[in-house]
Amino acid sequence: MSGKRFHPSKKKKLFSEKRLKSLKPAEMLSKLNLKEGDIFVDVGAGNGFFSLPAAEIVGEKGKVYSVDVEIDMLLDLKHRAQQAGLTDRIEICKSEDNDANLHQSADFMLFAYLFHEVEDKAEFLDNYFNFLEKGSRVVFIEWDPDQREEGPPLHHRVKSEQLKAMLEERNIKNIEVKAIDYNSYLISGLKV
Numbered sequence: 001m002s003g004k005r006f007h008p009s010k011k012k013k014l015f016s017e018k019r020l021k022s023l024k025p026a027e028m029l030s031k032l033n034l035k036e037g038d039i040f041v042d043v044g045a046g047n048g049f050f051s052l053p054a055a056e057i058v059g060e061k062g063k064v065y066s067v068d069v070e071i072d073m074l075l076d077l078k079h080r081a082q083q084a085g086l087t088d089r090i091e092i093c094k095s096e097d098n099d100a101n102l103h104q105s106a107d108f109m110l111f112a113y114l115f116h117e118v119e120d121k122a123e124f125l126d127n128y129f130n131f132l133e134k135g136s137r138v139v140f141i142e143w144d145p146d147q148r149e150e151g152p153p154l155h156h157r158v159k160s161e162q163l164k165a166m167l168e169e170r171n172i173k174n175i176e177v178k179a180i181d182y183n184s185y186l187i188s189g190l191k192v
């Protein structure tokens, strides 16, 4: 296991008022063009900060696959999905470090606040990008190494230029990088 990994005992922090207000996950996903009927794969889903609003957006015709290495995080997500009446639209998938354990292609694949925790970044990307169809959207959200307030140690963080180059090497095009609230940046692109 990676020593950089988020500890499940801190999972409540992910739903803090500050984080919800800064990132506005439902609004963010809609602006990124997630839509009704989409297959959404949330890699490193944690306890559902993005999976739950995504399930509302994709609706009954769509599906959310929430992938995580930590079963504790996924069980919390499942509980939250039950409370929100969204269990039919969310499937939880327990993965291994570099094995997605996923049998589904995606219209939209999200990697939010997870990539800095991954040890073998190249192998990880190669594995997950196998599940992308041509035209699928890929979005990464990460901590900005140039911002100091809260978040993981600065030396664990990944520069946006480095991540962008890794995506370009893997046929992700139309890449856009932008700074967002919460000391973070967002990279989106399309698989060609």
Ligand SMILES: C[S@@+](CC[C@H](N)C(=O)[O-])C[C@H]1O[C@@H](n2cnc3c(N)ncnc32)[C@H](O)[C@@H]1O
Residues within 6 Å of the ligand: 005, 006, 014, 043, 044, 045, 046, 047, 048, 049, 050, 067, 068, 069, 070, 073, 095, 096, 097, 098, 111, 112, 113, 114, 117, 118
């Ligand atoms: C900081 S949390 C972010 C959770 C969620 N994406 C969010 O933004 O609220 C990072 C999550 O990534 C998971 N994770 C770390 N390495 C992973 C890997 N190699 N594959 C899948 N999940 C991983 C952790 O277990 C944790 O739940």
